[in-house]
Each structure stands twice: as C-alpha cells, then as structure tokens.
Amino acid sequence: MENHLLLCILLLIPAPASSDFLVTHVRNIQKRSADNDLVVNGIEIYNMKIDSKITSRFAHNVITSRAVNRGNVHKEVFFDVELPKTAFITNFSMTIDGVTYPGTIKEKEVAKKQYEKAVSKGQTAGLVKASGRKTEKFTVSVNVEAASKVTFELTYEELLKRQFGKYEMFIKVKPKQLVKDFEIEVNIFEPQGITELEAEGTFITNELQNIIKKTFSEKKGHISFKPTLDQQRTCANCSQSVLDGDFTVRYDVKRTTPDNLQIVNGYFVHFFAPTSLPKLPKNVVFIIDISGSMSGREIEQTREALLKILDDIKEDDFFNFILFGSEVHTWKETLIKATPENLDEARKFVRGIDTEGLTNLYGGIMRGIDMLNDAHEANLVPKRSASIIIMLTDGQPNVGISNTQDIQAHVKKAIEGRYPLYNLGFGYGVDYSFLEKMALENKGLARRIYADSDAALQLQGFYDEVSNPMLMDVELNYPENEISDLTKNHFKHFYDGSEIVVAGRFIDNSQNSLTVDVRGEGANDALSYTTQEDAEQTAKAFEEQEYIFGDYIERLWAYLTIEQLLEKRIAATGEEKENLTAEALDLSLKYKFVTPLTSMVVTKPGDSDNQEEVADKPTEAQIPVFRHPSIASVSYLYTSHPTWYTSVDGDPHFIISVPQKKDAICFNINENPGAVLNLINDPVTGITVNGELIGDKKANSDAKIQNTYFGKLGIANKHLDLKLTVTPEKITIQNGNEKTGFTWLDSVTLQQEGLILIINRKKSLVLRMGSGASFVIVLHQVWKKHPLHQDFLGLYTLDSDKLSEQTHGLLGQFFHPIDFTILEIHPGSDPKKPDATMIVKNNELTVTRGWQKDYRKDPKHGVNVPCWFVHDNGAGLIDGVHTDYVVSSLF
Numbered sequence: 001m002e003n004h005l006l007l008c009i010l011l012l013i014p015a016p017a018s019s020d021f022l023v024t025h026v027r028n029i030q031k032r033s034a035d036n037d038l039v040v041n042g043i044e045i046y047n048m049k050i051d052s053k054i055t056s057r058f059a060h061n062v063i064t065s066r067a068v069n070r071g072n073v074h075k076e077v078f079f080d081v082e083l084p085k086t087a088f089i090t091n092f093s094m095t096i097d098g099v100t101y102p103g104t105i106k107e108k109e110v111a112k113k114q115y116e117k118a119v120s121k122g123q124t125a126g127l128v129k130a131s132g133r134k135t136e137k138f139t140v141s142v143n144v145e146a147a148s149k150v151t152f153e154l155t156y157e158e159l160l161k162r163q164f165g166k167y168e169m170f171i172k173v174k175p176k177q178l179v180k181d182f183e184i185e186v187n188i189f190e191p192q193g194i195t196e197l198e199a200e201g202t203f204i205t206n207e208l209q210n211i212i213k214k215t216f217s218e219k220k221g222h223i224s225f226k227p228t229l230d231q232q233r234t235c236a237n238c239s240q241s242v243l244d245g246d247f248t249v250r251y252d253v254k255r256t257t258p259d260n261l262q263i264v265n266g267y268f269v270h271f272f273a274p275t276s277l278p279k280l281p282k283n284v285v286f287i288i289d290i291s292g293s294m295s296g297r298e299i300e301q302t303r304e305a306l307l308k309i310l311d312d313i314k315e316d317d318f319f320n321f322i323l324f325g326s327e328v329h330t331w332k333e334t335l336i337k338a339t340p341e342n343l344d345e346a347r348k349f350v351r352g353i354d355t356e357g358l359t360n361l362y363g364g365i366m367r368g369i370d371m372l373n374d375a376h377e378a379n380l381v382p383k384r385s386a387s388i389i390i391m392l393t394d395g396q397p398n399v400g401i402s403n404t405q406d407i408q409a410h411v412k413k414a415i416e417g418r419y420p421l422y423n424l425g426f427g428y429g430v431d432y433s434f435l436e437k438m439a440l441e442n443k444g445l446a447r448r449i450y451a452d453s454d455a456a457l458q459l460q461g462f463y464d465e466v467s468n469p470m471l472m473d474v475e476l477n478y479p480e481n482e483i484s485d486l487t488k489n490h491f492k493h494f495y496d497g498s499e500i501v502v503a504g505r506f507i508d509n510s511q512n513s514l515t516v517d518v519r520g521e522g523a524n525d526a527l528s529y530t531t532q533e534d535a536e537q538t539a540k541a542f543e544e545q546e547y548i549f550g551d552y553i554e555r556l557w558a559y560l561t562i563e564q565l566l567e568k569r570i571a572a573t574g575e576e577k578e579n580l581t582a583e584a585l586d587l588s589l590k591y592k593f594v595t596p597l598t599s600m601v602v603t604k605p606g607d608s609d610n611q612e613e614v615a616d617k618p619t620e621a622q623i624p625v626f627r628h629p630s631i632a633s634v635s636y637l638y639t640s641h642p643t644w645y646t647s648v649d650g651d652p653h654f655i656i657s658v659p660q661k662k663d664a665i666c667f668n669i670n671e672n673p674g675a676v677l678n679l680i681n682d683p684v685t686g687i688t689v690n691g692e693l694i695g696d697k698k699a700n701s702d703a704k705i706q707n708t709y710f711g712k713l714g715i716a717n718k719h720l721d722l723k724l725t726v727t728p729e730k731i732t733i734q735n736g737n738e739k740t741g742f743t744w745l746d747s748v749t750l751q752q753e754g755l756i757l758i759i760n761r762k763k764s765l766v767l768r769m770g771s772g773a774s775f776v777i778v779l780h781q782v783w784k785k786h787p788l789h790q791d792f793l794g795l796y797t798l799d800s801d802k803l804s805e806q807t808h809g810l811l812g813q814f815f816h817p818i819d820f821t822i823l824e825i826h827p828g829s830d831p832k833k834p835d836a837t838m839i840v841k842n843n844e845l846t847v848t849r850g851w852q853k854d855y856r857k858d859p860k861h862g863v864n865v866p867c868w869f870v871h872d873n874g875a876g877l878i879d880g881v882h883t884d885y886v887v888s889s890l891f
Contacts, residue, residue, distance in 0.1 A: 037229070037239040040177045042071025043144075047181045050171060054160065054188045056262060056269065057167060057501070058556040061087075063154045069144045076143050079152040082135040082172050087158035088559065088593035089615065092600060094142060095151040103600040103615065105592045107585060111599035111614050133450055135172070136618055142604050157593075159559055162252075162273065162499035163465065166196075171247040173203070178232050178241050186249055188221035191262060192271075193254035197221045203245035207231060216251075223249055261516065261533030264553040266509035268483075268533075270476060270516060272500040278523040279496065280469045281316040281385040283335055283375065285368040288353070289393035289426070290323045295355040296761075297747055298394055298426055298451060305459035306350045312467060313338045318381050320371060321349065324364025326357030326399050335375045361397035362407050365389070365421075369414040376418075384523055386469035386493055387419040392449070392459070393435070394426035404434040412441050420444035420492050424462060427451035427749050428756060432620055437571045443492045448620060451749035468496035471520035471527060476502050478516055483507065487560045494520065503557035558591040566596060646811045648679065648691070649778065649794030651707045653852045654874070655865055656814045664867035665820065665840075666852045667874035669810065669882050673708055678885045679795065680773075680812035684804035686719035687769055689811070690890050691795065696788045709792035713777060714890035717769040720754035723891055724767065726777050728791030731765065733757070744779055763859055773815075774798040778855045794855050810878065810885050822868065825849075838868060843876035 038044045047066040052059055061083075069075050083089070092103035144150050160167040171184065188194065197216040204212070208231060213224045225247065234240045258274035286309075288302060306321075313319060318335040322328065331349050336342050368389050375381045401407055415421060421442040423435035426449045436446040449458045471494040478486060486504040494500060506514075513532065520527040565584035572580055581597065588595040600615040647655045656665045669677065673695035680689040694711030715724045723734040733740045735752070742748055748759040758766040767775045778794040800807075800815040807815050820840040828835035828848055838847040848869045853862030873882040 037178050038180055039070045042069060042073075042075050043077055044068050044070050045175065045177060045179045048175055048179045048183075049181075050184045052169065052184075052186045054167075054169070054186065054190075055552045056190060056556070057160045057162075057271070058552050058559070059158050059160055059169065060552070061156050061158075063152075065152045066149065067144070068149045069146055072146050074143050074145045076141050077150060078139060078141040079154075081138045081154050083138060083154075083156050084158055084170075085134055085136050085618075085620070086161075086563075087156040088562075088595060088617070089138065089154065089156045089600060090592050090594070091153075091155040092138075092140070092602060092615070093153050094140070094604065095153075096142065096144065096605065097148050099605075101603050101605065103602045105589065105594060105598050105600050107589065108597055108599045108616065111601050133448075134170075138615065140602055140604070140613065157555065157559060159501065159556060159563075163497060165497040166250045166252050169249040171249075173201070173243050173245060173247050175241055175243055178229055178239065179243075180229060182227060182232065182243065184223070184225040184247060186221075186223040188216070188223075188251060190219055190221075190251075190253045192260050193218050194221045195252050195254050197223070197249075197251040199223045199225070199247070199249050201225075201245060201247040203242055203247075205242065208242070221251060257531070258529075259516075259518065259531055261514060261531060262553060263512060263514060263533060265551055266506045266511070267551070267553045267557050268504055268506070268514055269553050269556055270502045272474070272476060272494075272502070272518065273498070274470070274494075274527075277470045277496075279314075280472065280523045281314075281318070281382050282467070282469055283318040283372065283381045283385055283387040284313075285320055285322060285335070285372055285389050287322045287324065287364045287368045287389065287391040289359060289361070289364070289391075289395065290325045290353060290355050291357055291359040291395055292325070292355050293359075293395045293429060294426070298455070299353065299355050301456040302392065302426075302459065303350055303353055304456040305463075306353075307347060308456070308460045309463050310343055310346055310350065312463070313343065315339060316382075318375070318385075319346075321346070322364055322368050322371070323353065324360045324367075325355065326360055328360060328363040328367050330367065330371070335371060335380060358399045359393070359395045359397055360399035361393055362401040362410070363399070365391055365407075365411060366414060369411065372419065373414070384472075384521060386472055388466060388469075388493075389415075389419065389421045389444075390424065390463070390466075391421070392424045392426060393430060394451075395429045396431050396434075404431060404438075408434070408438045408441060411438055415442045417443060422447070422462070422466065424449050424459065426455070428751070428758070433570075436620070440567060441571045446620075450751070465498075466493075466495055469493045470496050471522055474500060474518075474520040474527075476500070476516055476518055478504060478514065481507070482511060482514070485557075485561065487557070488564050501560065503553070503560050505557065555591060558587050559593070562587050562591075562593060562595055646800060646814050647794065647796040647854070648710070648811060649796075649855055650853060651709050652691075652693070654810065655852050655854070655867060656811075656818070658818060658820070660817070661820070664865060665818075665847075665870060665877065666850075666865075666867040667870040667877060669873055671708060671882070671886065673706070675708075676887050676890055678809045678887045680797070680803070680807060680809040682803045682807040682812065684806055685802075686717045687773070687803065688714075688716050688718070688891075689775070689795070689809070690714045690887060691793075692890055694790065694792065697786075697790055698788060709780075709790075710795065711790075711792055712890060713793055713795060715767065715769065715775065716891055717754060720769065722754055722769055724755075724757075724769075725890065726765070726793060728779060728781065728793060731757075731759065764856070773800045773802045776856055778859050780855065780859055794859075796854075796856055808879070810874075810882070813879055820868075822847075836868070838870070840877055845870060845876045847871070 045065060045067045049064045051062045063081050065079060067077055094101050138154060142150060160169065175182065194216045197214060199212050199214055208227060211225060211227050211231060215222050232241050232243055234242045255273060255275055259270060259272040262269050286306065290299065315338050317338045319338055320335050321331040331346065372387050372389065397407060421439050421444040423439040423446040425432050425435050425446060432446065432448060439446045447462055449455055472492065474491040474494050476489045483504045484507050487502055489502050491500055515530060515532045517530050562584050565580050569577055569580040569584065584595065585597045588598045594600050594615060594617050596617045596619055602613045602615060646657060652669055654667050654669065658664060671677065671693055673693050676690050676692045678690050680687065691710040692712040693708040695706050695708050711727065713726045716722065721736050725732045731742045742759055744762050746759050747761045748757065750757040754769060756768045762779065764776055764778045776796040776798065780794065781791050782789045797811060803815055805816065820838050823837040823839065825834050825836040833848050833850045835846060835848050838845045850869045851864040851866050854865045855862040857863060870877045
C-alpha cells in the first residue's frame with residue numbers, strides 16, 4: 001500500500017521589494033545571495049523533516065516544518081501535507097513563538113458547531129480534502145508576525161499492505177522553495193528480518209542518487225535523504241528547488257514459515273503469506289459497460305486493457321465477456337477455457353467492442369452471475385478453482401431494474417457468498433457508494449478508475465492484483481476462550497504477493513502464548529496446520545527498543561479493527577449499522593484517530609480571539625457524482641423532462657426556473673461589449689462567477705440595441721485560491737501561482753484539490769469547485785468566416801442549493817425561492833405571445849409569454865423553454881438595476 005506525502009508551504013502575501021545597495025565584498029555578495037534564496041515572500045523555511053518509523057508493517061510518521069518570518073509585516077503561512085487516504089491522522093500542533101496550539105480529536109457531531117461557525121465566517125473550515133487518486137491533503141494556515149517563528153507538526157499512522165511481494169511507502173515531496181535543513185529519514189524494524197530494501201525518487205538526478213543512504217541488516221533497515229542547499233537547486237545559480245516529485249521506499253521480509261505471530265502486552269498480530277504454492281486455476285467473468293457514455297477514449301482504453309489482460313490469462317483459466325448497453329450481449333454462452341485458439345478469438349472480439357445505448361447494469365451483472373453458477377453446477381470448471389466477477393461501469397443503471405437497493409438485493413441473493421465481486425467505477429459519473437456497498441456485500445471491493453491517459457494501466461493493474469489466487473476459503477482460527485475483539489479471520493481468496501493480517505486481544509492480559517489453526521483450499525489439496533508463538537520469542541525479537549514506538553501492536557489492532565468496522569458499516573443498515581458506528585467511534589476517540597466518525601478541531605490565533613477549524617476524514621464515496629455530459633439519457637444535465645436550473649445563454653438571455661410553479665421567468669440584459677457582469681457571488685463559499693460581454697464583429701448602425709454575448713467567463717473560489725478562465729478558445733486553471741491550460745479540442749476529466757473538471761470535446765465542460773454548485777459551460781461555435789457573428793459561451797448552474805443564503809448576483813439572487821402570480825392574460829403585440837400581469841417582489845409588471853433556448857443538449861439548435869419574459873433588463877424582478885451588477889474586471 002502506498003503512503004503519499006506532499007509538503008509545501010504556500011506564501012500568499014507578497015513581500016515588499018528590497019532596495020538596491022552597493023556591496024563591494026564578493027563573499028558578502030555570495031552569502032547574501034544564498035540567504036535571499038532561502039526567503040520567499042519574506043518567509044524562510046529553515047527546517048523540514050519527514051520522520052517515519054515502521055515496526056512490523058505499522059508506520060508512524062511525523063512531519064515537521066519550521067519557518068521564520070524575515071519580513072517587516074505579518075505573513076500568512078500555509079502548511080500542506082498529502083497523506084494516504086488509508087492513513088489516520090493522530091496528532092497535529094503548531095507552535096508560534098513558544099506557544100503551542102494543539103489539535104483535539106472529537107466526535108464529528110460534537111465538532112459540527114465549530115465547523116458551522118467557521119463556515120459562517122467565510123473561513124475554509126475543512127482542513128482535509130481528497131486531492132488525488134490515493135491521497136488527501138491536510139492544509140492549515142496561520143498569520144506569523146515579523147521576526148516570529150512557527151513550527152508545524154503532523155502525525156499519522158497506517159498499516160502498510162503488501163502488494164506484488166513488497167511493502168511500499170510512497171512520499172510526495174514538494175517544498176516549493178529551498179530549505180536550509182531538509183531531511184527524509186525512515187527506520188524499519190521487522191522481527192522476521194528484512195530481505196530487500198530500496199529507495200528511489202522521480203526527481204532524483206545522478207548527483208542526488210548518491211545522497212540516498214540505505215542500509216539494512218537482519219531486522220533493521222535505515223534510509224536517509226538529506227540534500228544540501230546546492231544539491232536542492234535546479235541549476236547552479238537557480239533559486240528553484242529540484243525537490244518536486246515522488247520518493248518511494250519498498251521492502252520485504254524473510255519468510256521461513258508461512259506465517260508469523262507476535263505477542264506484546266496482551267495483544268497479538270498474525271501475518272500470513274505462504275510462498276511457493278501452486279496457483280489455482282481461475283474463472284473470470286468480465287462484465288463491461290458499453291453504454292454511450294463510454295464512447296471515445298474510455299472504450300478505447302478498456303479495449304487496450306482487455307487485450308493486455310488476455311496476454312496474461314493462463315491456459316488453465318476459464319473466462320468470458322459480457323457487454324451491457326441497453327441490451328446484454330455475451331461473447332460465448334458459457335465460460336471458455338483459455339486455449340491459444342480461444343484467446344485469439346477473444347482478441348478479435350475485444351477489438352470489435354463498441355458503445356451503444358443506455359446502461360442495463362442489472363441485466364449485465366445478473367447474466368454474469370448466472371453464467372458462473374451454471375458453470376459450477378454443470379462441472380464445466382475445475383472443482384479447485386477460484387471464481388471472480390470483475391465489472392466495469394462509468395454510469396448509473398437506467399434500463400431494466402434501476403433502483404440500486406433492488407439490484408444489491410438481487411445480486412447478493414444470486415451470489416450467496418460463493419465468489420467475490422469486484423466493481424470498477426470509471427470516472428466520476430458512477431454512484432461509487434452503490435458500487436462499494438454491492439462489492440463489500442459480496443466479499444469483494446470497489447475501485448475508482450480515473451479517466452486519465454493511464455486508465456488502461458489502472459485497469460490492468462487491478463487485474464494483476466487478483467490474477468494469481470493461491471488459496472480459497474482461508475480461515476485462521478484462535479481459541480475462543482482466550483481471544484476477544486478479533487479482526488476479520490476468514491478470507492475468500494489469498495492472492496500471490498499479498499498478505500493476510502489478523503489481530504486480536506487476549507481475554508487474560510497476562511497470557512503469553514497462543515496456538516492458531518490455519519486452514520485453506522489449495523490447487524492440489526487442502527492446507528491445514530497449527531502454529532504457536534509465545535511472548536518471550538517476540539520479546540527477544542524486539543530487543544532494539546529505539547526502533548519501537550509505544551504499544552505498536554495495540555495500535556495496529558485498533559487501526560485494523562476501526563478500518564474493518566467502517567467497511568462493514570458501509571453495507572449495514574438499522575441497528576447493526578448503529579452498533580458498528582458506536583464501536584468504531586469509541587475506538588477512534590480512545591486511540592485518537594481522525595476517521596470518518598471523528599474530527600480534529602484545530603485552534604489557531606486570530607486577530608481578536610482564537611479561531612477554530614475542523615479537519616475531517618473524507619471518503620471516496622463523498623466525491624461528488626458527475627454524469628457524463630455527452631449522453632442525454634443517462635445524465636441529469638440533459639434530461640428530456642424539465643430540469644430546474646438557472647442559466648444565461650445567447651445574447652444574453654437569463655432563464656430562472658421556478659420549480660414550485662413548474663414554470664420559468666426569463667429576461668435579457670443589454671449592455672455594451674467589454675462590460676463585465678457579476679453573475680454569482682457567494683461570500684460564504686467564496687465562489688464568484690463573472691462574465692465579459694462581446695459584440696458582433698461589426699456593429700449594426702441601424703439597430704437600437706447591439707447584440708452581445710458572453711465571450712469570457714471567470715469562476716473563482718477565493719478560499720481555495722482557484723480561478724478558472726473560459727473563452728471559446730481555451731480553458732485556464734490557476735491554482736495559486738500555478739497555471740494549467742486546455743483547449744476545447746481536449747477530452748479531459750481532471751480532479752485536484754477543490755476542483756473537478758470534465759471537458760466534453762468541442763461541446764461543453766462541467767465544473768465543481770469545493771462543495772459548492774456545479775456549472776455547465778456550453779461552447780457555441782459559428783462559421784469562422786461569418787461576416788457578423790463570433791463564438792460565445794453559455795452558463796448553466798446546477799445544485800445551486802449547495803451555495804449559501806447570502807449568494808447574490810444577476811443569477812445568484814435567484815438561487816433562493818422566488819414566487820410570482822400571473823393575472824389578466826391577454827393578447828399581446830405578437831398573436832403567438834400573450835401578455836400578462838405578473839406580481840413578483842411586491843411589483844406589478846407587464847410580462848410576455850415566450851420561450852428561450854436551452855443549449856445544454858444541443859449547442860447548435862437548442863431546446864425551447866417556455867417562460868414569462870420580463871422587459872427592460874429585468875426591471876422589477878432583479879434587485880436594484882442591471883447596472884448595479886457591472887464590475888471592473890473578471891476577477
């Protein structure tokens with residue numbers, strides 16, 4: 001399992017420019033230059049250390065960063081650390097001029113008031129956010145007075161899991177400036193003995209390679225990386241740091257026996273990883289979503305991954321492919337043995353896979369289960385073989401049975417615990433919570449596949465993890481009258497290169513020995529043996545006390561117990577879920593772990609009094625669902641039924657949905673090209689949206705009102721320091737001082753801290769910033785040689801209820817409920833468009849029944865949306881007058 005760590009100090013307030021002066025002594029010049037290199041915007045980070053102690057796979061990591069304000073005024077310093085999603089934060093503190101401000105771990109509900117208080121003040125209250133595939137970012141900032149020092153210290157713990165025969169700790173290093181004293185130190189203690197130890201970094205040059213110091217002997221391993229200032233530079237005279245990338249530590253342990261038992265202070269841990277066993281034949285059913293939303297790169301990457309997987313399938317294996325769109329298709333009617341001839345035929349089939357229709361997920365998965373059941377009942381597959389189902393989908397069920405709870409119930413009943421179900425969710429259009437529950441109920445797991453350029457490698461990588469089953473139905477049995485609070489001890493499959501870990505607590509704390517009965521089904525015969533360990537043997541192995549941190553086995557047991565309780569809780573309901581929650585919460589509080597049930601309240605000094613911010617533990621299922629924007633029938637963005645939203649499109653037409661009336665109000669804003677209009681402004685979430693108007697290529701001298709359109713949109717979240725600029729030519733993301741650019745020719749799914757962006761090539765983009773509303777921006781392209789018109793943009797706001805009640809702007813003011821009454825409908829100047837009297841906001845307005853275009857589904861022609869049109873730039877409907885919303889710039 002990978003440990004991820006990003007260290008970066010972000011300095012947001014610019015330093016005052018220093019005056020030039022004459023220096024005659026060369027050494028003084030060089031020294032002053034070196035000193036200046038260490039100070040960025042007035043702040044010097046003079047010490048940064050990553051200290052990791054790993055004892056019997058359990059990692060205890062302490063991240064320390066020390067900085068001093070060299071400027072003449074106070075500065076805001078940000079401390080950012082990326083850590084593994086599977087890790088639990090256990091402690092945080094910051095010390096300013098000798099005064100320590102510690103973090104306190106509380107029940108999440110108890111911490112809720114602190115969270116709401118921080119949000120109401122417009123502060124970024126969530127200190128921990130998902131930031132990558134396997135990482136989450138902890139961020140905290142504090143104002144540091146001139147000449148003052150601050151020390152940040154963060155501690156987290158994790159059990160390293162074995163994959164492909166090795167334990168791995170992955171550290172992301174990014175200090176963003178030169179650091180006088182930078183060090184990574186890793187100490188490993190393994191009672192079984194260490195067989196191999198390696199360390200590497202993506203940023204490591206030939207010169208830096210020699211700086212990595214690595215030693216291991218018997219039970220101890222040590223790695224250190226401590227570059228000097230000059231070694232950190234990107235070039236001899238550069239002030240930028242080369243430390244920007246991944247630092248990875250891998251190791252494995254000696255295995256003279258299939259397992260290892262350790263007993264310390266009334267707790268035990270049992271590691272089980274037999275080697276040299278013959279591999280079990282396997283029976284694999286691949287269930288693949290081929291609905292329209294998989295078109296383009298997603299289906300190409302799926303084909304690429306399946307072709308590589310076919311190269312790895314062994315001749316003793318059985319397999320088949322099931323495809324589901326609106327209909328369900330199978331390659332063969334039964335499971336087929338992986339002979340060379342059948343594999344060649346399968347490759348031809350895979351190359352021809354293409355997309356069609358909707359998402360009949362239920363039909364596809366039930367066909368796969370039935371196929372495996374039939375194969376076992378008819379003895380088509382070996383009795384001693386491991387059966388698995390791998391399902392890949394990028395959307396949500398919308399054909400056949402589409403209720404996810406009904407699907408879960410049918411699937412669980414059909415599988416009956418006989419084989420694991422692995423659900424792979426492609427991108428952000430999936431209901432990950434549903435996929436995870438269904439997999440866990442059937443002894444499998446869910447994994448998100450990120451829609452990036454390496455998606456094919458991600459798919460193949462997951463298959464590699466489960467491609468070599470060695471044992472089935474593994475049970476590790478312990479004396480019931482001696483052990484309590486046992487973690488999971490029955491496993492459907494054991495895969496080559498992995499490891500099974502079981503921990504527990506002795507009923508009698510003074511007991512110092514344990515006997516374990518191990519059973520499992522192998523390729524040729526059953527595995528059955530007894531192993532025994534006593535506390536004295538463990539004590540002898542742990543003579544090197546400087547490598548040990550506290551009651552590590554007890555904490556390992558607590559970590560593993562909480563992790564498994566939270567996993568069980570996902571699929572549980574009712575009283576069972578309440579009991580699991582209570583048990584996991586009690587352990588989280590006792591051992592001071594930040595889990596999904598607890599929060600860390602961080603107190604920091606403020607201008608008038610101390611401020612409190614809250615660090616929560618995000619989960620994969622909390623990542624917002626984004627439906628694929630290209631397929632109308634599977635997306636709430638483009639349904640054929642009325643969808644309630646607010647939008648501005650065309651020249652420019654504003655559409656305000658009024659759900660309780662099942663109707664809409666619309667109005668135009670007539671302003672000159674170059675004017676910037678404030679569309680949305682939410683001071684609580686920090687989200688603002690502004691749009692700059694453009695006109696036609698040539699002004700029409702005969703027209704009283706010139707046509708204008710939005711030629712540039714600026715969307716910002718000031719709390720996250722994120723800005724998105726969209727024009728008909730390009731999309732630019734600015735995160736602090738870093739910029740990333742795309743064009744409308746790209747097809748992109750991007751997730752980074754506080755941002756999810758999906759670009760649907762040449763059509764539209766979908767955006768979410770933080771936990772606020774979602775936005776769809778539609779691209780309108782015209783003939784390049786058109787004498788009058790030019791390309792422009794439309795904006796559609798979804799989930800506007802995610803923004804606060806203080807939201808305002810030409811669109812934002814209508815995110816709150818609005819009511820109106822229509823009276824006296826009568827013929828207007830256009831026989832097809834009657835006029836009426838509208839009572840709204842205590843104003844009596846003359847309105848006209850008409851329609852405006854919704855271009856989300858069809859950017860070229862649009863769909864008519866009936867609405868009541870308010871004249872004169874929305875006078876009487878909008879707050880104030882339309883010129884109140886003209887602002888000076890896009891941001």
